Amino acid sequence: MQHRPAAPVPPARQEAALLSACLLDGAILVAMLAVALWSNSLSLLADLMRGVPMLAVEVVLLLLMRRIHRGRMTEYDYGTSKLEQFANMLAGAVLLLAAVWLLAKLAGRVGVPQAQPAVGLAAAAAIAAVNLALNAALLLALWRAARGGGSLILNGQVVTRLSKTLASGCVTAAIAVNAAFGPEGIGAWADIAGTVVVILVMVAFGARMVQDTLPHLLDRALGEQQQALVNRALAARFDAYDELVAVRTRTEGRHAWIEIELGFAPQRRVAEAADAAEHIAQDLRALVPGARVLVVIRAARAAALPRMAAAD
Numbered sequence: 397m398q399h400r401p402a403a404p405v406p407p408a409r410q411e412a413a414l415l416s417a418c419l420l421d422g423a424i425l426v427a428m429l430a431v432a433l434w435s436n437s438l439s440l441l442a443d444l445m446r447g448v449p450m451l452a453v454e455v456v457l458l459l460l461m462r463r464i465h466r467g468r469m470t471e472y473d474y475g476t477s478k479l480e481q482f483a484n485m486l487a488g489a490v491l492l493l494a495a496v497w498l499l500a501k502l503a504g505r506v507g508v509p510q511a512q513p514a515v516g517l518a519a520a521a522a523i524a525a526v527n528l529a530l531n532a533a534l535l536l537a538l539w540r541a542a543r544g545g546g547s548l549i550l551n552g553q554v555v556t557r558l559s560k561t562l563a564s565g566c567v568t569a570a571i572a573v574n575a576a577f578g579p580e581g582i583g584a585w586a587d588i589a590g591t592v593v594v595i596l597v598m599v600a601f602g603a604r605m606v607q608d609t610l611p612h613l614l615d616r617a618l619g620e621q622q623q624a625l626v627n628r629a630l631a632a633r634f635d636a637y638d639e640l641v642a643v644r645t646r647t648e649g650r651h652a653w654i655e656i657e658l659g660f661a662p663q664r665r666v667a668e669a670a671d672a673a674e675h676i677a678q679d680l681r682a683l684v685p686g687a688r689v690l691v692v693i694r695a696a697r698a699a700a701l702p703r704m705a706a707a708d
Contacts, residue, residue, distance in 0.1 A: 411461060414458045417538060417553070418455055425451060431519045436511060437517060437520040439520075439574065439587050439594070440523070440571060442591040446491070446560070446563065450487065450556060450560070456486075457552075460483055483552070484551075484609050488605025492599060492603065495598040495599045495602065501591075510587075517579075524568040527568075528568045531557060535557040535560075539554050542554050555601060555605065556601065556605070558601075559601035562597055567594060574586045623645065626643060626656075629683055630643075633679070638664075638696040640659070641658060653687070654687050654690070655691075657692045657694050658672070658693060677689045
């Protein structure tokens, strides 16, 4: 049986998933702040510092998504994918900056004895376990809402939530060891190890998000394989136009933008030129699925006209 791709989730469900993530993250971060100060757990503080800026980014992304779904971004002729890519790049940059802050905090703590009350560490282990369960549940909800690739914002949030879940699992294990062995020896090293894992996860996912979004923000041209398909479509209908003026391509999110300028002799009818342009556009859409194609009709330069005469 042929596999059918998942249909995009309705906008209302996408917004509800992200709104739920924002509200639940806000609630758990408040509890984590209180317990982190009480227990003096660096691992829990690291998870908190990773979560606070990401919550701010989530709120911005939610507001952006609401504007997109309500059609308040019509002033952008090429759609809103670039804004979504910028939001994902911002999320990655925040992760990297938070990792630098935690690294500085960690450097000042190594080898320095810490006061960590036993009851506070037990509370830290409990709140870390709750945070892990919450992140896992939200990861599943966001993944379901992002099926079908309908929103770059949700796709980015799935990656971000995955990093949170992985980091929270390591933090929970580290705090549990810290609570079991106390603030010295194995317990102290477990606290440091948990913080190191959080930093590494933040750097890895933050760098990936920035790296993936920058080419789209910088209007990277299509890859060689797709460029070859564009050339094939133009060559197949070489006799339909008199001059190839320009070919411009770029990527934007999941879409390819292809803009072609074709020159036609002055004596050719407009209907004939428009028909040729439309056939070329259809060929490109068939060869490059999901491509946004624009074929512009121009008057051919005098130097290009002998080719038409020779063809006749």
